[in-house]
Amino acid sequence: MTTATADAAPTPMMAQYIEIKAANPDCLLFYRMGDFYELFFEDAEEASRALGIALTKRGKHLGEDIPMCGVPIHAAEDYLQKLIALGHRIAVCDQMEDPAEAKKRGSKSVVKRDVVRLVTPGTITEDQLLEAGRANYLMTLTRLGAKGREGEFAIAWTDLSTGAFRLAETGADRLEADIAAVEPSEVVVAEPLYRDEAFAQVFRRLGRRARPEPQALFDAATAPERICRFFGVSTLDGFGSFSRVELSAAAALIAYLGKTQLAARPALQRPERRVAGSAMEIDPATRASLELTRSAGGRRAGSLLSVIDRTVTGAGGRLLAVRLASPLTDPTAIRERQASLAHFIEDYALRAELRATLGRLPDIERALSRIALGRGGPRDLLAIRSGLFAASEIAARLTGDLPAELAACRQAILALPDTLSERLEMTLAEEVPLLKRDGGFVRPGALAALDEARTLREDARRFIAELQGHYAEETGIKSLKIKHNNVLGYFIEMNEANGKALMAGPLASTFIHRQTLASAMRFTTGELADLDERISHAGADALKLELETFDQLAAEIVEAAPQLQAAAGALGAIDVASALAELAVSGDWSRPVVDDSLAFRIEGGRHPVVEAALAAADGQSFVANDCDLSPKGKGPGAIWLVTGPNMGGKSTFLRQNAIIAILAQIGAYVPATAAHIGIVDRLFSRVGASDDLAEGRSTFMVEMVETAAILNQSGERALVILDEIGRGTATYDGLSIAFASVEHLHEVNRCRALFATHFHEMTALSARLKRLANVTMRVKEWQGEVIFLHEVGAGAADRSYGIQVARLAGLPKVVVERARQVLAELERSEQGEKRETFLDDLPLFSAAVRRQAEPAAPSAEVHPLVAEVEALDPDAMTPREAMEALYRLKAKLRDGRA
Numbered sequence: 001m002t003t004a005t006a007d008a009a010p011t012p013m014m015a016q017y018i019e020i021k022a023a024n025p026d027c028l029l030f031y032r033m034g035d036f037y038e039l040f041f042e043d044a045e046e047a048s049r050a051l052g053i054a055l056t057k058r059g060k061h062l063g064e065d066i067p068m069c070g071v072p073i074h075a076a077e078d079y080l081q082k083l084i085a086l087g088h089r090i091a092v093c094d095q096m097e098d099p100a101e102a103k104k105r106g107s108k109s110v111v112k113r114d115v116v117r118l119v120t121p122g123t124i125t126e127d128q129l130l131e132a133g134r135a136n137y138l139m140t141l142t143r144l145g146a147k148g149r150e151g152e153f154a155i156a157w158t159d160l161s162t163g164a165f166r167l168a169e170t171g172a173d174r175l176e177a178d179i180a181a182v183e184p185s186e187v188v189v190a191e192p193l194y195r196d197e198a199f200a201q202v203f204r205r206l207g208r209r210a211r212p213e214p215q216a217l218f219d220a221a222t223a224p225e226r227i228c229r230f231f232g233v234s235t236l237d238g239f240g241s242f243s244r245v246e247l248s249a250a251a252a253l254i255a256y257l258g259k260t261q262l263a264a265r266p267a268l269q270r271p272e273r274r275v276a277g278s279a280m281e282i283d284p285a286t287r288a289s290l291e292l293t294r295s296a297g298g299r300r301a302g303s304l305l306s307v308i309d310r311t312v313t314g315a316g317g318r319l320l321a322v323r324l325a326s327p328l329t330d331p332t333a334i335r336e337r338q339a340s341l342a343h344f345i346e347d348y349a350l351r352a353e354l355r356a357t358l359g360r361l362p363d364i365e366r367a368l369s370r371i372a373l374g375r376g377g378p379r380d381l382l383a384i385r386s387g388l389f390a391a392s393e394i395a396a397r398l399t400g401d402l403p404a405e406l407a408a409c410r411q412a413i414l415a416l417p418d419t420l421s422e423r424l425e426m427t428l429a430e431e432v433p434l435l436k437r438d439g440g441f442v443r444p445g446a447l448a449a450l451d452e453a454r455t456l457r458e459d460a461r462r463f464i465a466e467l468q469g470h471y472a473e474e475t476g477i478k479s480l481k482i483k484h485n486n487v488l489g490y491f492i493e494m495n496e497a498n499g500k501a502l503m504a505g506p507l508a509s510t511f512i513h514r515q516t517l518a519s520a521m522r523f524t525t526g527e528l529a530d531l532d533e534r535i536s537h538a539g540a541d542a543l544k545l546e547l548e549t550f551d552q553l554a555a556e557i558v559e560a561a562p563q564l565q566a567a568a569g570a571l572g573a574i575d576v577a578s579a580l581a582e583l584a585v586s587g588d589w590s591r592p593v594v595d596d597s598l599a600f601r602i603e604g605g606r607h608p609v610v611e612a613a614l615a616a617a618d619g620q621s622f623v624a625n626d627c628d629l630s631p632k633g634k635g636p637g638a639i640w641l642v643t644g645p646n647m648g649g650k651s652t653f654l655r656q657n658a659i660i661a662i663l664a665q666i667g668a669y670v671p672a673t674a675a676h677i678g679i680v681d682r683l684f685s686r687v688g689a690s691d692d693l694a695e696g697r698s699t700f701m702v703e704m705v706e707t708a709a710i711l712n713q714s715g716e717r718a719l720v721i722l723d724e725i726g727r728g729t730a731t732y733d734g735l736s737i738a739f740a741s742v743e744h745l746h747e748v749n750r751c752r753a754l755f756a757t758h759f760h761e762m763t764a765l766s767a768r769l770k771r772l773a774n775v776t777m778r779v780k781e782w783q784g785e786v787i788f789l790h791e792v793g794a795g796a797a798d799r800s801y802g803i804q805v806a807r808l809a810g811l812p813k814v815v816v817e818r819a820r821q822v823l824a825e826l827e828r829s830e831q832g833e834k835r836e837t838f839l840d841d842l843p844l845f846s847a848a849v850r851r852q853a854e855p856a857a858p859s860a861e862v863h864p865l866v867a868e869v870e871a872l873d874p875d876a877m878t879p880r881e882a883m884e885a886l887y888r889l890k891a892k893l894r895d896g897r898a
């Protein structure tokens with residue numbers, strides 16, 4: 001039996017582990033032991049499950065085995081990546097001293113260890129863990145006071161891997177839209193706000209990405225001072241003006257970086273304020289329905305971004321994604337971007353040359369950020385060097401009369417310090433190793449002392465090579481070899497028979513035995529040991545010199561961080577402009593007129609993603625369509641009511657117009673022959689709502705919540721795209737809601753809108769609502785088949801062709817046939833009853849089917865009054881007979897009740 005006391009006392013190492021783990025309870029602790037990061041207890045169980053690595057055990061704690069698993073240091077990044085993707089946070093705990101140091105303090109003493117970094121989804125910088133074309137944002141969110149009103153909420157966000165740092169005020173109703181526009185990987189929220197019931201849904205939807213942090217991190221009183229300290233300035237005046245709540249969010253962001261990066265200081269850019277209203281507001285549901293950056297399946301492929309992205313650099317890809325997420329609302333700024341595109345469209349040779357150079361450009365931003373955080377390697381230095389070189393080539397090509405944006409880009413590149421480029425050129429070798437500890441990245445001739453150490457080492461190596469021949473001759477053992485390993489250093493190896501003979505012979509005093517293996521014996525000599533010593537000394541000296549050089553170069557690079565970041569941003573912008581120009585030329589897109597009007601006129605518009613999919617699938621061409629929601633005269637915008645068969649192309653048409661508005665406002669050309677877009681300040685798109693079972697909301701409930709938001713929030717500048725509102729409930733209810741919503745849009749919101757519906761009865765609205773027009777997706781019927789023309793034309797559809805579509809989808813033949821019969825019956829009964837109002841025109845599907853399925857209900861169940869009413873023939877009665885019949889029926893009814 002084991003004794004409790006013996007089990008209860010943890011080993012000194014375990015005690016250290018437990019202490020460090022206690023300080024980082026919400027992280028998996030990667031505890032460095034030699035060449036491994038080890039995980040213990042629950043962490044080990046969790047990680048072994050997540051990573052599929054073996055769970056072992058090491059020692060006991062409180063009488064129980066301690067579960068353990070480990071990952072080798074060199075492969076740690078792969079494992080980190082998987083764990084981060086699963087939403088974990090990891091505390092990386094390293095050895096802070098050489099184990100030999102610890103041993104000096106006594107055999108039982110433990111190596112000093114400490115957490116050097118917390119790896120969280122929003123703070124990763126390693127290339128392996130990041131997508132090249134996608135920014136990885138960390139965001140903080142806070143509010144002032146308990147009841148934040150508009151402007152009393154703020155967000156701050158940074159891409160640590162590039163240093164971009166932005167701030168914005170936001171409001172309770174815009175919170176989700178503003179967060180969604182950034183698409184952060186991690187949102188750090190002030191604790192009281194996180195716990196506020198009113199926002200519970202928001203944080204639930206963010207899921208593991210949102211995490212609460214103490215309010216102290218967000219303290220507004222000390223915020224300016226904390227920000228000043230970080231940037232090493234005495235006042236923030238030079239940065240622009242920020243509100244109290246923005247500063248609180250920014251200070252929290254810096255504090256959180258301090259908490260996760262510990263000693264390392266990230267190369268953050270100066271905070272840049274995003275002014276409210278400067279970007280088109282697009283809420284998360286709209287982003288999802290338009291599949292802007294992710295397709296419905298959540299992947300990048302199939303999204304609008306994936307189809308329009310022709311950028312060739314990481315920075316360009318990230319910038320395009322940012323621009324697509326936040327289209328501009330200032331026509332002047334939009335026209336500036338258009339001018340850059342136009343410049344590249346006109347000059348094919350320039351575009352081609354620049355894109356070829358850009359294609360070789362390394363990721364300057366990310367290399368810089370790793371260097372600043374002390375995580376850089378020789379390849380990051382090389383990236384900066386070749387980046388600077390390519391940048392100057394690009395600036396040299398940008399000459400003549402440039403549009404404002406490109407001129408500013410050129411300026412930013414020219415502002416790069418020449419000295420840095422020269423210094424890197426002169427110091428770095430052409431080929432460099434991945435890790436600085438491997439040495440060999442400093443060019444020969446760059447540093448005299450290093451050259452000397454290297455020569456010493458090379459000379460010694462040459463001596464050793466010569467020694468092998470010399471020893472072979474001396475001993476007469478031709479197969480003798482001089483080899484090297486990390487344990488023995490240089491040694492002489494020969495087979496066992498030769499070794500034994502040597503040890504017995506006269507040379508035994510020269511050849512000192514070191515090791516006997518199964519098939520070989522190893523020796524050294526005084527001379528070899530001496531050379532070995534000289535080589536390792538020279539090697540250590542050389543490495544020390546190289547590491548010093550590395551640190552100097554890194555410091556010079558960090559010194560130039562603001563210029564490097566500005567130039568990297570400029571190169572990204574050049575990439576985006578030339579990529580969008582390329583896209584416009586290859587897709588035959590045109591430059592839209594963008595202004596302050598409320599116009600919305602598109603000629604020959606196309607949906608770029610559907611068009612690409614059609615072309616890829618079977619080379620089909622996309623049918624272009626016009627759309628005009630412009631006001632007549634000075635009035636507000638128009639509404640188009642789109643009817644048409646299933647599969648007719650309604651959803652595609654709706655989406656393409658929203659997408660064209662977005663593309664126009666990011667400053668791109670648009671997939672249309674011509675377009676005139678008056679700035680859209682807010683975009684709402686509800687196309688194909690889905691249920692949200694996680695939140696216990698049905699499809700219909702989700703649809704209504706979203707419709708409510710649209711009707712409550714759309715102003716005259718909004719663009720609203722609604723598809724089949726009200727289809728998820730009983731027909732009458734749905735129709736009534738759709739009806740009332742269109743009236744509200746027309747009368748109250750007065751915005752430009754497209755409304756697709758299968759309720760053909762709604763087309764009657766155009767008689768009353770002057771700015772509402774009916775359009776329909778044309779089809780042709782041919783030999784009982786329906787052919788979708790995908791053409792939008794004036795007018796209303798009279799049928800849905802749902803059954804034809806169902807047949808195409810492969811519904812069983814008998815079901816299709818039966819459906820045809822039911823439909824015919826329904827249509828007949830509809831006409832027979834000659835109802836007058838549109839509401840009566842609606843088929844009560846279930847009732848009608850029942851009637852047809854069971855033609856004769858048992859007479860016993862029919863109320864006698866019903867039979868009597870049925871027997872009446874009003875056409876054959878005089879008014880007096882009719883009155884009498886009515887009195888008789890009322891009397892019977894009264895008697896029946898009595």
Ligand SMILES: Nc1ncnc2c1ncn2[C@@H]1O[C@H](COP(=O)(O)OP(=O)(O)OP(=O)(O)O)[C@@H](O)[C@H]1O
Nearest residue numbers: 621622623624645646647648649650651652653790
């Ligand atoms: N303008 C077009 N040119 C060519 N093909 C098109 C066009 N518009 C749509 N299509 C094709 O028709 C398919 C159906 O389009 P869409 O989903 O827009 O129809 P819908 O009218 O909204 O259908 P439903 O009412 O069933 O939702 C698309 O996937 C696409 O392949």
